[in-house]
Amino acid sequence: MVNWTSVKDGMPTVYQNVLVAGGVAYWDGEYWYTCVERHHPKIQWTVECWAPLPEPPDSCFNCARLKAKLTELKAQVVLL
Numbered sequence: 895m896v897n898w899t900s901v902k903d904g905m906p907t908v909y910q911n912v913l914v915a916g917g918v919a920y921w922d923g924e925y926w927y928t929c930v931e932r933h934h935p936k937i938q939w940t941v942e943c944w945a946p947l948p949e950p951p952d953s954c955f956n957c958a959r960l961k962a963k964l965t966e967l968k969a970q971v972v973l974l
Contacts, residue, residue, distance in 0.1 A: 898943040906944055913945040 896913065899906075906912045908923045917930040919937060921944075926937040 896945045896948075898945045900943050901941060906946070911947055913947060914941050914943070915939075918947070919944075 905921055909920050911918050911920050911929055913919075914926065914937075916937075916939070917928060919926050919928050919930075919941070920934075921927075921941075926941045927934045928937050
């Protein structure tokens with residue numbers, strides 16, 4: 895079940911990807927931008943509500959571990 899929040903009741907954390915009518919978007923503190931299109935254009939409709947993205951299914955656990963390991967390795971490379 896998706897728990898929608900009206901923009902009248904609160905806004906998501908700035909630059910946090912969330913669900914909106916029409917897909918995934920983020921709010922920059924002033925405008926909404928879509929994550930569905932390549933260059934994240936400003937949304938041209940009025941966003942009335944949003945919802946946090948759901949947690950990925952357990953089958954994606956290995957993907958999350960791999961991403962965490964990649965982040966760790968990138969940090970090590972920067973330190974060298």
